[in-house]
Amino acid sequence: MPGIRHTFEADLHRVDEILLRMCELAGEAAGDATASLAACDVALAQRVIDGDPAIDALHHELEERLLHIIARRAPVATDLRMLLAALRVGADLERMGDLARHVAKLVRMRYPRPVAPGDSRALVLDMGSVAVRLAALTHALLESHDIGLVNELIGVDDRLDHLHRTLLSSLLEPDWEHGVEPAVDLTLIARFYERYGDHTVTIAHQVQFIVTGSLPEPRPREVAGPARQKIVVPR
């Protein structure tokens, strides 16, 4: 029934629009949060915080639309898996917005003191720019369904994990001279960026699943703890 199929495609088109817009906003939030950290710009940090409800509202619209599509169309098999994957992707994008907001909140909390003193600043800004790159790759993947982007995205996330390891280790070097409070802040900020990246990997796997019908074997993802030993970071 091409007519019905066509209308179903129209439903999916709006779902894609919402996901792409959420991804744009989550990427902008990560970029602005990082810029507010770089410049100790509390007004920009506040704009990131104030912008998060727009992502939440899109997430709510997405959930309602998906619910109505499933109820009205009673999709099966691939279509249903695709709709449930979109539900999952939306939850990941909403969370990415939260994590960018938490970075901005720490910038605001410490203002006018910079949250990232000394050499740690460059590492944090690198984590932020890699997070923005991951959001851009996620957007391209959601738009194109080009599975070739999945491995690229995973490779970029590995860079984020490496920066995370390096930053945590730097807090424990003998030459760390900034004391406990910045170390606590940086532990949280690094964690926020690292989780942001994990969500983009989860989204990439969802898209891969939609397109190929199968998922890669889960990769154990190691990150150095504050010490030399290793812990697996949450996915």
Place this chain on the structure above:
Amino acid sequence: MPGIRHTFEADLHRVDEILLRMCELAGEAAGDATASLAACDVALAQRVIDGDPAIDALHHELEERLLHIIARRAPVATDLRMLLAALRVGADLERMGDLARHVAKLVRMRYPRPVAPGDSRALVLDMGSVAVRLAALTHALLESHDIGLVNELIGVDDRLDHLHRTLLSSLLEPDWEHGVEPAVDLTLIARFYERYGDHTVTIAHQVQFIVTGSLPEPRPREVAGPARQKIVVPR
């Protein structure tokens, strides 16, 4: 069609069984991870880490069952909302297992050094026992759908947030004499427990939504940052 309804109930019964079992395992994981931290028991920490795949396997079974129920029954309205809520609850329970595992990984990473030195130890153990209490309340709520438990659970989660605030603040007291590394570890561990609690609140809201068809107004949840100022903790 009571016959079909009956079979639908049978489908839901297995979904409930899986959710309850996942919640049991997530609660046990939090309890054992906390006990391994208390006793610096690396073997127990390892058992928590080794036990997590069982929760992941149940989560996978849950997702597949829900997919097949939706595809076969084409539920609408309340039934569909309930099934999608179960999907969400399963994701939260799976994540709670991960967070308990991360606590155990830090215990293993630092062994034989205790991750929580001095006075911080009692606070961390309190966070762990409150987390276990939250898992028990979540289990009771999933089993009984007694909405009276929602506010009790939220109240207990507020205690967890208070302990989180107190622990972060204690790292910055002048009498904190344990240096940066334990402060970084405790920042992460406190974060893991606090997120664990947040997931139980999300589950409680899902159950409330299933039963009442409406959600409470989201409460802004403040937590003191390492300093006296406040930041909102991620939901």
